[in-house]
Amino acid sequence: MSSEVKHVQINAIVPLSQRELLKERARQAELTISELINKMISSMVIDVSPGLPAQLKELNSWLGRINSNLNMLAHHANRHRAEADSELIRLHLVKISADVSELVSVASELKKTNRTRRKKAEVPS
Structure with a gap:
């Protein structure tokens, strides 16, 4: 059984200003946009208000x-x-x-x- 991670491409529609902000934050963190998004997803806390x-x-x-x-x-x-x-x-x-x-x-x-x-x-x- 392989433990290889399969990667997929995700496309999202965002305002131009958000894309520029994403690029800037990735540059500041010295990460690619993909790496930044992966870190954000991994560390993000989302409260789903039950009910x-x-x-x-x-x-x-x-x-x-x-x-x-x-x-x-x-x-x-x-x-x-x-x-x-x-x-x-x-x-x-x-x-x-x-x-x-x-x-x-x-x-x-x-x-x-x-x-x-x-x-x-x-x-x-």
Whole structure:
């Protein structure tokens, strides 16, 4: 069984400024671009926030429900005009306001938590 390492070529599309930065960092580290990328991949710490996409989907669903409730209230008010139950509409708006406040709080906490978990890659200098 051979322990030979098989190499493959990887092509990536990056902005010109990023390519120039990559060349400059490789030159400063006295490495080829391939060597620099290999070192970056080997030493990079990437935080994959577990469940983040699911949490974002839940927040998006929550926004959808709030939107639906607002549309139903608007439809009721427009359909019944003067006969619309203003007290009922007000109670629902208070509940929607509380939901929005809670949603903002959860989203802010999620953003803060995700920001503190993120770590930068160590680039050889």
